[in-house]
Amino acid sequence: MSMITVDKDLEKGTMTFTAQFDAPIERVWRLWSDPRQLERWWGPPTYPATVVKHDFTPGGIVDYYMTGPDGDRSHGKWRVLSLEPPHKLEVEDVFADADGNPNPDMPATVFTVSLEARAGGGTRVTIHSTFASADAMEKLLEMGMEEGAKASLAQIDGLLAEDAA
Secondary structure, three states, X not given: OEEEEEEEEOOOOEEEEEEEEOOOHHHHHHHHHOHHHHOOOOOOOOOOXXXXXXXXXXXXXEEEEEEOOXXXXXXXXXXXXXXXXXXXXXXXXXXXXXXXOEOOOOOOXXXXXXXXXXXXXXXXXXXXXXXXXXXXXXXHHHOOHHHHHHHHHHOHHHHHHHHHO
């Protein structure tokens, strides 16, 4: 994978990651649509994800948690807003408690993932995150969201390489 860009616009409350993968678009789509694939890269290596519910349909819910090095768990929930397989998905991502209830004290993020087939069989992935405010974005950046997302995306190459082996 080559990280092409990470663009942040605090004024607009947006952050966009763009990456390119050497795999067909249908394969890259499965990284999101298959819960066992998703949990192998969603979350940085030191906080691997476990997907406990994966209703990957418009209006569906994806519940997950990430387990830290000391065994602590950070729970999250996606509300699937829209899907256009294998080209686009949009979700609202919120922090949650162990029962899946959203944490109102933490900012929510809406992110849109766009997949574009590239000549030669590769796929360009753009993840555009929108925050409710500059303060919400700053809070998540201070918590390490940018670094965590980069570390998460960096795991995808290894997963895709397993297909070639």
